[in-house]
Amino acid sequence: GNSVTQMEGPVTLSEEAFLTINCTYTATGYPSLFWYVQYPGEGLQLLLKATKADDKGSNKGFEATYRKETTSFHLEKGSVQVSDSAVYFCALSDLAAGNKLTFGGGTRVLVKP
Amino acid sequence: SAVISQKPSRDICQRGTSLTIQCQVDSQVTMMFWYRQQPGQSLTLIATANQGSEATYESGFVIDKFPISRPNLTFSTLTVSNMSPEDSSIYLCSAQNTGELFFGEGSRLTVL
Numbered sequence: 001g002n003s004v005t006q007m008e009g010p011v012t013l014s015e016e017a018f019l020t021i022n023c024t025y026t027a028t029g030y031p032s033l034f035w036y037v038q039y040p041g042e043g044l045q046l047l048l049k050a051t052k053a054d055d056k057g058s059n060k061g062f063e064a065t066y067r068k069e070t071t072s073f074h075l076e077k078g079s080v081q082v083s084d085s086a087v088y089f090c091a092l093s094d095l096a097a098g099n100k101l102t103f104g105g106g107t108r109v110l111v112k113p
Numbered sequence: 114s115a116v117i118s119q120k121p122s123r124d125i126c127q128r129g130t131s132l133t134i135q136c137q138v139d140s141q142v143t144m145m146f147w148y149r150q151q152p153g154q155s156l157t158l159i160a161t162a163n164q165g166s167e168a169t170y171e172s173g174f175v176i177d178k179f180p181i182s183r184p185n186l187t188f189s190t191l192t193v194s195n196m197s198p199e200d201s202s203i204y205l206c207s208a209q210n211t212g213e214l215f216f217g218e219g220s221r222l223t224v225l
Contacts, residue, residue, distance in 0.1 A: 036216075043117070043205065043218035044156075089155065093214075100146075101214060105155040 002027045006090045006104035013080055013111050021075040021107045023064075023090035031092040033057075033066050033073040034101070038087045047075075047088070080111045115140050115210040117217035125223045126196050133192045134220045136206030141186035144209035147179070150219070151202045159204075162189040196224045 006023040013019060025031065035047040035057070048057030053068035064075045073090060090104040116139040126132050136145065145162040160168040160181055168181035183189040193200050203219040 041218075044207075044216040046213060046215075099209075100158055100161070101156075103156045 002031070002092060002094055002102045004090050004092055004102055004104035006088075006107055008105065009087075009108035011107060011109045013109065015082055015111055015113050016079045017111075019075070019077045019080045019084070019109065021088055021090075021109070023073045023075065023104055025071050025073065025090075025092050027071075027092055027094050029094045031094040033064070034091040034093070035062070035064055035073070035075050036089040036091060036103075038089065038106075040086070044089065080109075082111045082113050085109060085111045114213075115142060115208050115215040117206055117208055117215055119206050119217040119220050121220055122218065123221040123223075125225060127225055128197055130196055131192055131194045132196065132222060133190050134204055134206070136189045136191070136208075136217055138187045138208045138210075138215075140210065142208040142210045143186070145183060145189045146207045146209075146214075147181060147189070147191045148205040148207060148216075149202045150205060156205065159191070162191075193222065196222070198224045200224050 003026045032051045034049045036044045037047045038044050048059040050057040050066035056065045062077045064073050087106045087108045089106045091101045093099045118137045120135045147159040148156040150156050158171050159174045160170040162168050162181050162183040164183045180192045201224045203221050205219045206217040
C-alpha cells in the first residue's frame, strides 16, 4: 500500500534560518505529491504540490521537488519567519488508490525570533 | 476554491453518548471526505461521503460507529457513536473541488 514518511519534529529554528523537512514515499502507481500546512488553531491548507517527476512546487518561499529516483519530496525554505511556525504534512494521492490522500505523520516547526 | 465550515468546533462529551458533526461547503463539490487526527498523530481517512448513497469506509472504520450522511452536494454529517475516550480526536471534513482538496478547521472532541 501507499505510505508517506516524514521527519519527526519538533524542529526549532531561529528566524532567517534554512528549513528542510524530509519526506519520502511509497506508492504503487504514479502519485501526485503535496505539502499541507496547519497553522495553530486552523485547518489544513495546501502549501504546494507536484504532479509528476522533476516537477517543482513552490509557494510562499517554500519549494519541493518531486524526485522519482529517490521517492522523495523534501520541503525547503531559505529564510523562515516566525509566522512559518506550524505543522507541515507531506501527502500523496494515487489514482490507483482512488485519488485518496495518504498523509505523513506531520512535522511541527517552531521558529523563534 | 471552497470554504468549509464545521460545527461544532470543539466539544466535551461523556462516554457512551453520540455526537454529530456538520460540514457545510460554500459550493457544490463532487467528493467529500472525513478524516480523523488523533492527538499527536497524522490524518487518517475515515470514509468518503457519497451523495445519494452509502459512504465508503476505509479499513478499520464501520458504519455503525461512524454513520455518515450526504444529502446534497454541499453538506455532510459524521456521527461518532457510543463514544469512548479513544475517540478523542480532531475530526476534519474535506472536499475536493477543481482537483484540489480543501479542509475545514476541524472539530476537536474530548471524550471523558
